[in-house]
């Protein structure tokens with residue numbers, strides 16, 4: 001195996017961290033509002049062994065990542081995927097999880113497409129953090145309590161800000177707290193994680209990667225951070241005429257939606273659209289939870305469609321590729337479809353009537369992938385999104 005060949009010893013453990021699809025609640029976690037993600041079965045596995053010094057050396061099975069080799073010391077993050085492993089170490093130190101800076105040798109294997117809006121960056125951070133905790137003989141991931149996982153997710157989200165975009169804590173939270181067969185309703189103000197059962201006889205989810213990279217180290221990252229600033233500025237402006245509330249959660253709790261939408265109309269473009277999306281997406285997320293609980297697949301499908309339209313028109317994070325993929329999914333019989341994750345490229349989530357996944361996959365291959373020269377059928381582009389389990393340490 002690659003680890004033994006490269007490092008001349010056996011790994012001591014394997015940390016696995018899943019990717020995710022967000023069912024709904026998009027571009028609202030950094031506003032402190034709830035989201036509804038599920039974990040994928042696909043993810044990143046990091047075989048590791050402790051080192052006596054403060055260094056990380058890590059190889060990978062994919063040219064997307066290549067190799068990382070860097071000292072764990074304060075300063076600018078290393079280039080490439082090493083920056084996410086350095087964020088893991090920084091988050092553990094800042095949160096007081098560990099008082100040693102001992103590093104690791106690692107070999108990483110991923111079956112999650114990178115830069116595809118499926119949270120590969122946070123999967124790297126979490127796999128790195130669980131491996132470092134194990135190397136430093138601190139409670140390994142499998143033994144962390146639910147409360148500890150929640151605190152760890154927030155510490156690692158803050159650390160990821162230091163090396164990447166200024167997002168919320170959705171990705172790190174679902175990765176650490178996923179419940180198989182459930183979506184997780186994640187609230188952030190105050191933090192609360194509520195599993196919502198996904199009945200497989202009524203709801204079947206697929207993730208489809210558009211083939212267009214959403215590279216957060218490049219222009220997609222610049223646009224993402226601009227949206228975060230817009231959402232904050234819109235809130236400041238709205239508070240000039242709807243005073244008394246501090247932050248989006250309090251504002252939404254204290255004013256009826258009609259008043260909030262009227263407030264949006266008083267803002268200049270593009271802030272009006274940004275604010276309208278945040279307000280309406282919060283309502284759609286609450287509605288989606290009810291649809292899941294009552295088994296209303298048609299209602300959930302319509303809610304997903306409305307979310308995509310809002311992200312396209314008001315938040316301006318869709319692309320022609322994502323719109324085309326959503327359109328083809330609906331034509332193929334999906335009950336609903338929307339971009340998932342940050343957008344600006346990346347993937348969509350599809351709600352299929354159970355038993356119709358095969359037809360939808362076939363039609364997407366024929367009408368979306370093959371005309372664009374994307375080889376199919378291809379597990380790297382069309383993923384089963386049955387809600388799966390959380391990050392964990394696996395036996396070697």
Ligand code: NG1
Pocket residue numbers: 022025026027028029030116117118119120121122160165166167168169170171216340341342343
């Ligand atoms: P992706 O698509 O994984 O880059 C990003 C943010 C989320 C959330 C979504 C949009 C990070 C690590 N991820 O996800 O927190 O804001 O966009 O809903 O910042």
